[in-house]
Amino acid sequence: MRRMAGPILGLFLILAARELCAAPPASPDASPFPLPLxxxxxxxxxxxxxxLRLRIAVDPFNLVASVIFLLAIVHTFLATKFMHLSHEWRDEHRAEIEAAGLTAEAKRQTDARADVSFKAEIMHFLGEVEVIFGIWVIPLLAAITFFKGWPAAEGYISHGVIFTEPMFVVVIMCIAATRPVLRFAEQCLSVVARLGDRTPAAWWLSILTVGPVLGSFITEPAAMIICALLLARQFYDLKPSLKFRYATLGLLFVNISVGGT
Incomplete structure (x- = not known):
């Protein structure tokens, strides 16, 4: 029965999505969403x-969207708290399963895995900075559907938002993070670092000066990924002070922005 639960649930979701997408189109007399500026x-x-007060008076949904956006920002600042709580719960759970003999080593199965803490994994997921705004898209879409109706929500996602640029950035960043591209960039920057005998200071200077110039040729996101990965390998592995790490990261962002223009 458990094996059938997954396919049945998937079929149910597909049919539900089909019914939602088959909803009648919005009336031509309906106001556009979102309203033009x-x-x-x-x-x-x-x-x-x-x-903001004027726009809320014209369309009260702007208040709902602003609150959701504010909560997403607050969530971003609390990400480290979620991650810290996740690590605490994971350590507590680890101690519990070791005492109960539920670790992977204590189980008899050859491919056994240790039991995990569901709440710790949830907190870890909520602490991932890169997924925070993606998480808050869900309540935003639910709010649009509740206040404006599904046709408005579907029309906004399908036609109101252009995903070409973010998809392009994701693809470029994935390609830039591959080993061949990273090795090639490292070899190119090593030529500059050789002028300083390839010391950590020479690598630091070459990555933060020559690396950002790549943004003019391979886009800024790709240059940022390459420089960040090279800094992690050539500089951050040496464990500099925390202030120096943040200062280097901030300088990288500024240089990438300047170099890309």
């Missing part, structure tokens, strides 16, 4: 609070 007529306002 010129519809708010707030070009003469200078205060952000005034602009």
């Amino acid at each position: 010129e519809h708010y007529a707030d070009s003469n306002r200078t205060s952000i609070l005034e602009i």
